[in-house]
Amino acid sequence: MTKNWTGGEISPSLLKAIEQSKLSVIIFSKNYASSKWCLDELEKILESKEKNGQIVIPVFYHVDPSNVRKQCGSYALFPKHWQLIFQGNKDKRQKWKAALTEAANLSSWDSVNFMSEAQLVKRVVQDILLKLNRASQEGFNFKDLVGIDKHIVKIESLLQIGSLNVCIVGIWGMGGIGKTTIADVVFTKLASIFESYCFAASVREQVERFGLNYL
Structure with missing residues (x-):
């Protein structure tokens, strides 16, 4: 039995996209390993x-x-079919084998553990949001914001996370004391636990830009 190898070389634009991405989701399907293109892409993602x-x-x-x-x-x-294509280039095959093994050993999701594809997709999306949110927090140096910790704790307690009630919290104070910064930090920490979210900075400027009244 031999594989029907498919796929050409990965385009430079895709290679650049992989390099610039913060996160990659690899879908291992039944015929994944029959594609040279997929295996090369996997190797690049792990690199x-x-x-x-x-x-x-x-x-x-x-x-x-x-x-x-x-x-x-x-x-x-x-090996037999691989040798016909790569003319004995064992190094390439070993890289693919190593990439498959490494990827399979990472924390992952298995469709067999879900009742439906919809449930699987929902959990994967939640995982993506959680990991991206965690990565954004790690990239944000909260330690440079002196004295902000107590304000964040206060805002989080007022939000009543987990409650079924709709909650609106306002931060009031004179200009330049860090109201927007506090809101940004709280948003960054908590956004991933919601199904949808948006941070609208400089609301006054945006409203005035369109000639609307700001209350």
């Missing part, structure tokens, strides 16, 4: 993970993770 700290989330869609990890079943890289 970006190593060099740039990119977040990688594998999803196993009707595929046994152990098959990916051990390169068996539909993920077997058959």
Whole structure:
């Protein structure tokens, strides 16, 4: 049995997109390993993970993770057919094998654990939002904001996270004391726990720009 290899070289624009991405989701399907293009892309994603700290989330869609990890079943890289294509370039095949093993060992999602595809997609999206929010918090140096901690704690307590009530909290004070900064920090910390969210900075300027009344 041999594989029907598909896919050409990855375009420079896609390589650049992978390098600049904060997070990649890899969908391991039954025929994933039959595509040279997919395997090259996987190798590039894991290279970006190593060099740039990119977040990688594998999803196993009707595929046994152990098959990916051990390169068996539909993920077997058959030496005979591989040699015909790459003319004995064992280095390339070993890189693919290492990439598949590494990806399969990462924290992942398996479709077999969900009743429906909708549930799987919902959990993956939640995971993406959580990881991106955590990454944005790590990139934000809260320690430079002297004396802000107590204000953040106060705002979080007023928001009553987990309550079924609709809650609106206003931050009042003279200009320049850090109201927007406090709101930005709280938003960054809590945004991922909501299904949708938006941070509208400089509301007064935006309203006045369109000639509306600001209350």
